[in-house]
Amino acid sequence: MFSNSPKLPQLPTRFAEISGSLDSLARQAVDGISFAHERSDPMFGGFGQVAGFVRSAVCVEGHVLETGLRIILDHCGAFSLLPPEFRLPVIAAAKAAVRSNDKEALVALRLDPKVYTNEYYTPDIVAVHRQTGAAFLLELKRTTSSYPRPILERLEEKMVAAALVTRDAALAARRHQVVSRVQVAIVDCSNNDKRDHVIDLDGLDLLLDQPGIGASLKHLRHRFAVHVQKALGALIPAGESRENTAPVSPSDRDEHMAADEDGPMAPGLVAVNFARRRDFTNAPI
Numbered sequence: 001m002f003s004n005s006p007k008l009p010q011l012p013t014r015f016a017e018i019s020g021s022l023d024s025l026a027r028q029a030v031d032g033i034s035f036a037h038e039r040s041d042p043m044f045g046g047f048g049q050v051a052g053f054v055r056s057a058v059c060v061e062g063h064v065l066e067t068g069l070r071i072i073l074d075h076c077g078a079f080s081l082l083p084p085e086f087r088l089p090v091i092a093a094a095k096a097a098v099r100s101n102d103k104e105a106l107v108a109l110r111l112d113p114k115v116y117t118n119e120y121y122t123p124d125i126v127a128v129h130r131q132t133g134a135a136f137l138l139e140l141k142r143t144t145s146s147y148p149r150p151i152l153e154r155l156e157e158k159m160v161a162a163a164l165v166t167r168d169a170a171l172a173a174r175r176h177q178v179v180s181r182v183q184v185a186i187v188d189c190s191n192n193d194k195r196d197h198v199i200d201l202d203g204l205d206l207l208l209d210q211p212g213i214g215a216s217l218k219h220l221r222h223r224f225a226v227h228v229q230k231a232l233g234a235l236i237p238a239g240e241s242r243e244n245t246a247p248v249s250p251s252d253r254d255e256h257m258a259a260d261e262d263g264p265m266a267p268g269l270v271a272v273n274f275a276r277r278r279d280f281t282n283a284p285i
Contacts, residue, residue: 008226011219012212018075022068022220029064030227033057050235057228058142061221065140065189066124068220069213073127076210079136080177082126088137088162088169090119095161114172121162127208128170133180135166136208143190144198152186152197156274159184163272183207185275189217196276203280 011019033056044051066084073079093115125138137159144152167179185207191200199207201214 008222009215009218012215014212015072015075015216018071018216021071022216023223025064025067025071026220026224027227029060029224030057030231033060033231047236050232053232053235061142061224062140064220064224065142065217068217069125069138069140072213072216073125073208073210076213078129078131078210079127079208080130082128082170082177085122086126087120087122089115089117089165090121090158090161091115091117091165094164095157097164098157098160112168119158121158123159123162126166128177128179133178135163135170135177135179135182137163137166137182137184138204139186141186141188141198144186144188144193144195145190149195149197152195155186156184156197159186160272160274167270179270181271181273183273183275189221194277196278199275199277199280203275203277206280207275 011022033053070081070084073081123137124140125136127136127138128134129136139155139159141147163182163184166182170177170179185204186198187204188198188200191202193200201217203214204217205211205214
């Protein structure tokens, strides 16, 4: 049915060994999608099942991206990954520091992560480089194009405030991670958003200093799209399909730092930076 589907992006050679794992992740994610098969939908009528499947697939893709990046980073061997449930307190003093300081020149305060707070932030990925001690707090989005600027700004504030206590929170949780600096980034996995608050998948390669990670995520997204489209083909009522139907794009609009290596940080200080698109414009990979 979907004869015009784009060619599957090539998986970089260095990640060829995890090709099977990525495809299994994509296939099992689609197989596990659940929705109300018999639900009456006055808006979509006979396409109610299709609409339900699409809504579920959009939600599931976020999990696929997070899990896929964990598989990719684990294969790199350069990073220690904190567990998905690792959460960071968003302390009032940290938020005040973010609002009153230049976000690009913040140095982590010695804030006790055990201070009471009713607000927490759970990053999609927390990865610490084993050799440099650089911690990366990553928020992965299918596409950020539909996010208004104020929402991205609030997310940035929360992420940077959480970054201020990342080192102490990791130690308090007995993760034995020595964090020397923290890099924070919102990643647009669709590569469509050109605003400075986000980075794309090519920028992710530069941020992590690991070529091929972005291309591997593109490969995973297309694998997921192929399995989604096959499942959709089985759901569309007979007589409603078209041979040249445009493929379902893996970047539907429902939902994007350069590391400063100027020298060692002073004892007890942790630099916090928020990655912006301009940091990677025209930069070689």
